[in-house]
Every structure is written in C-alpha cells, then in structure tokens.
Amino acid sequence: MTSAPASRRPLWPLAPWLAEPLAAHRGLYVQVGVAATLANLFALGTSFYSMTVYNSILPNNAIWSLIGLTIGMALILLFDFIVRMLRGYFVDAAGQAVDARVGAAIFDRLLDTPLARRGSSNGALAGLLREFETLRDFFSSATVTALVDGPFVFLFLAVIAAIAGPLALIPLAMVPVVLLAGWLVQPGMDRIAGQQVGTALSKQGVMVEAVSALETLRVSGAGQMLRRRWMAAVQSHADQALRSRLLMAVAVQVSASAQQIVYVGTIVAGVFLVAEGDLTSGALIAASILSGRCVAPLGQLAQLLTRLASTRASYERLDAFMSQPASVPPSVRRQPAGGIALSHVRFAYPGATRRVLDDFNLKIGVGEKVGLVGRIGSGKSTALRLALGLYPPDEGQVLIDGADIRHYAAEDIAAGIGAVLQDIVLFSGSVRDNITLGADIPDDEIIRAARITGVHDMLGGIPNGYDLVLADRGEGLSGGQRQALAITRALVRRPPILIMDEPTSAMDAGSEAALIASLRAEMAGRTLLLSTHRPAVLALVDRVVVVEAGRVVADGPREDMLKRLQRVA
Numbered sequence: 001m002t003s004a005p006a007s008r009r010p011l012w013p014l015a016p017w018l019a020e021p022l023a024a025h026r027g028l029y030v031q032v033g034v035a036a037t038l039a040n041l042f043a044l045g046t047s048f049y050s051m052t053v054y055n056s057i058l059p060n061n062a063i064w065s066l067i068g069l070t071i072g073m074a075l076i077l078l079f080d081f082i083v084r085m086l087r088g089y090f091v092d093a094a095g096q097a098v099d100a101r102v103g104a105a106i107f108d109r110l111l112d113t114p115l116a117r118r119g120s121s122n123g124a125l126a127g128l129l130r131e132f133e134t135l136r137d138f139f140s141s142a143t144v145t146a147l148v149d150g151p152f153v154f155l156f157l158a159v160i161a162a163i164a165g166p167l168a169l170i171p172l173a174m175v176p177v178v179l180l181a182g183w184l185v186q187p188g189m190d191r192i193a194g195q196q197v198g199t200a201l202s203k204q205g206v207m208v209e210a211v212s213a214l215e216t217l218r219v220s221g222a223g224q225m226l227r228r229r230w231m232a233a234v235q236s237h238a239d240q241a242l243r244s245r246l247l248m249a250v251a252v253q254v255s256a257s258a259q260q261i262v263y264v265g266t267i268v269a270g271v272f273l274v275a276e277g278d279l280t281s282g283a284l285i286a287a288s289i290l291s292g293r294c295v296a297p298l299g300q301l302a303q304l305l306t307r308l309a310s311t312r313a314s315y316e317r318l319d320a321f322m323s324q325p326a327s328v329p330p331s332v333r334r335q336p337a338g339g340i341a342l343s344h345v346r347f348a349y350p351g352a353t354r355r356v357l358d359d360f361n362l363k364i365g366v367g368e369k370v371g372l373v374g375r376i377g378s379g380k381s382t383a384l385r386l387a388l389g390l391y392p393p394d395e396g397q398v399l400i401d402g403a404d405i406r407h408y409a410a411e412d413i414a415a416g417i418g419a420v421l422q423d424i425v426l427f428s429g430s431v432r433d434n435i436t437l438g439a440d441i442p443d444d445e446i447i448r449a450a451r452i453t454g455v456h457d458m459l460g461g462i463p464n465g466y467d468l469v470l471a472d473r474g475e476g477l478s479g480g481q482r483q484a485l486a487i488t489r490a491l492v493r494r495p496p497i498l499i500m501d502e503p504t505s506a507m508d509a510g511s512e513a514a515l516i517a518s519l520r521a522e523m524a525g526r527t528l529l530l531s532t533h534r535p536a537v538l539a540l541v542d543r544v545v546v547v548e549a550g551r552v553v554a555d556g557p558r559e560d561m562l563k564r565l566q567r568v569a
Helices: 016-024 026-060 063-112 122-138 141-149 152-184 186-211 214-220 223-275 281-322 380-387 410-416 431-436 443-453 455-459 479-491 509-522 535-540 558-568
Strands: 340-347 357-364 369-374 395-400 417-420 497-501 527-531 543-548 551-557
Touching (some): 026 141, 026 281, 141 281, 186 223, 380 527, 431 443, 431 455, 479 509, 527 535
Parallel strands (some): 369 527, 369 543, 417 497, 497 527
Antiparallel strands (some): 340 357, 543 551
C-alpha cells in the first residue's frame, strides 16, 4: 500500500471516481467561469477610467464629468465585488459537494477493500486517504481562477495593442518566459513529489503505531527504536520539502520578476512614445495597469504548474487504491441459518510463504456447538477468520448453509453471525453506541444481552450507565470488561451463528463461570464455533476439534475428546 505505483497514470482524463462528481456539478463551475469572465471585463474599467481622466478630464478641468465618471466607476467596482463574492461562493459550493461524494466513495472503498489487499501499515493507509486533501486543494478556487483567468491574458494584450500599439510587445515577450520557468521545474517537482508522498506515508505510519502503543512503548523501552524511525522519516521528508520549495520558488520568483520588468519596461518605452507624440499619457497609464493584469494570471499558472506535481503523485496513489478490485455484492440477499463448512481449505496470509491452514476440513451442522483447541499458531484463529469471510481461501471452499461465503453480502454476514474476535476493538462513543453500532435496537434488547454478559451489573453503579462515554479504544476498561462488551455486541441482534475467538481470555474465573452459565441458555438452537485454551469454556460446546499445523487431527464428542487430551497430556 505504501509503495509507489508501478505505472504513472496521467492526471487527465480523470478516473471515474473523481470525474463523475466533478461532472455532476459542472453547472456550478460554468457559473464560476461566467463570474470570472465578468470580473476580468470589469477590470478593464480601471484602465479606461485612468486613461479618460488623464486624456480628457484633467486637461479640460471637467470636474462634473469626473464626478459622473467616478459614480459609474463606483458602480463597476460594486458589481465587481458582488461578482467576485459569487465566484467564491460557487467554487466553495461545488467543492463542498464534490468533497462529500468523493469522500464517501473513498471511505466506501476502504470498507469494501479485501483485507488481503489492505497492506501492512494502518498508519500508511490512513495517510494515503489524507492525500485526498491535496486533490481537493488543487481543484479549489485558486486552480479554477487560474484556469479561467489565463485566456484573458490575450484579451488584455489585445486591449493594450489597441490603445498603446507596440507596448503590447513587452508583456507578450514575458508570457513564454513565465510559462517556460514553470514547465522546466516540472521534472524535478514530479520526482520529489513522488518521494514526498512515500516518506509522508512512512511518517504517518510510525506516528499511528506509536500513538496506538504508548503503554507498550513506556514499559518495553521500544521508544528509542520508533524515535529513530520517526526522525529518519521526518528528516527525509524535510529534505524533500526543502528541495520542492526551492524549485517552486524559481517559478514563482520568475513570475514576480516578470511583472516588475513588464511594468518598468512599459513605463520606459511609453515615455519615449509620449515624447514623440505617438501615445497619450492616459494611454500610457492604462497600458501600465493592464500590463500587470497580463502577467498576474501567468504567475497563478506558474504556481499551478508547481502544484501539479504533488497533485499528480497524490492522484496516482489514490487512483491505485480506488482501482483495486472490490468485493462484488451478490445479486441475491440471503440470511445465514447456521451451517458452516470449511472444505479442503489452504490459506497463507498475504506476503507470507508459510501456509497457516493446509487441507483444513470442518463441517458444523445447524445448531451444533463446536470448540477448536490446539497449540498457539496451529491455525484456530485463522479458521475463524475465514469462517467470517474476512479472508478468501487460497484453495478450497468456505460454505455457509451449503453456499460459498462469497455469495453472501457483507451486511448479511454481519447480521447473521455474531463475532467476538481475539483483539477487542471498541469505538469512541458511549457504551450504548459500542453495543448497537448505530443500529436501531430497543433498550430492552440491549439490557437483555447486557445481563447475560454481566455488562448490566457493571454499569449499575455508574451514574451515566449506558450513556457513559468511553475513552479512545475503551481506555480505562479492563480486558475482561472489553470482552464482556464485545460479547454483548455479538448477542444483541440474536444472530443464528456465534463465532468467538478466546472470548474469556482476559476474565477472572468467577466472571468466566457466570458468563458460561448465562450463555448456555442463550445459545439454545444456535450454531456456536469458538476457539479457546481454557477448558472451562468447552462446557458451552458439544464437540471438540483438535487443530495442529493447520489441519484437523482429531474430532469428536466433548467428553471423549477431553479424556483423550488428558491422556495425551
């Protein structure tokens, strides 16, 4: 996920995920173009006002004419202000709408991205999604204004030629100079921009890793290791940013110098033309004003060209992410009833060479309760992940009620299978939010599930109760309390299937015994698949399966298997 794209995709034509939202609001961008056109036409008023004052009003001392002309100019300035405000509003309105659609598309693709393609660094993935900010800035008002104002350079040149003749050659000579400066720095900017995105993602990855593991860093002494990684990423990113700014400064400063050269050159050449009687002083003033207006849009275009490199790099990475094959939703929605089967499954995690599951076979009937036991690393948790559809098998099939699990929509799996993973994740928000996950679930159903797991008794002495807002990732709760909340979350929808991975590993013996006693009645008629290292939890199952080296090596009734395991021990 953090590597550079294998092939460079041009910024134009845009990919559909970005082009379609922009096209959907093309009406607003047309209005922006109209407003920018009017603003540029109004800009001519200042030049003609100055030329009229110096050529006609000042020599004739025509005060009343000056007053009338000034009133007209004031109206032009008022309309110019209104038009510029409207232009800004149209751009912001279009940008807001595009932000919403593209942002939703990116987040939906994140949720739909198969875990096998997620990449190794959550921080780098989060940093990649932030590259959308670079795209959004590029398609903001500054870019639209530069693109719309650019063609008016030739209008201003034509007006200068009409009123001041050869003076139009001075700004015309500077046009290729400014554009050439912006074009020459592009190869270097492209190279640096690609490196910057990579180091920015590395820096983001280190920061997210450190923030999410502060306690471990404190007690393990790993802080210095991550600090070295952080400083290396910061130094590399700073060096690249410095080189990028220096290259950008070349184009920007050439543009700024060109504006000054054009103004001075227009004044100097105009003085000679005025002295020879070929130009009026008013026309000289008007030409000097318009000459600045000629080069100013070119400066904006030069800055736009320097930003184009970083935009292209961000676009390439985001497009590679958005172009990944997504899970295809099935045409038929179905609800799991309770049957689970893993047939000749072979599986290795992405990037790994060793298979975790190797010819793994397991069949569970509707309402059957099965427990997986085995050594650490034998493949128990991986089998549960495949049964939840989190990863597709490399070979073999994972079946739910006889149908391939890939034929089920993710929403149907989430609704029909209650999952308790080994690593408990709680979200920011209240206890109620972490139980319902935004679903509309009645309070009595929440309380019913919470009583089974002991969460209701845990909240009994807290004033806020279910509205208690948890700290980030549930900080402040014990491991057992987090597990109890996760089990409550899995039970609250009454799913026909429950899959649990080490559900009581962080609980004390008393809490574990109370939970098991409550779950026995709750699991009546439901399918249960769990993995555990704690013998007490096996009281919930009727059948025990022994897993070793990614295979099922023993399978039988609970009592028989427990006696066999005791003899082996």
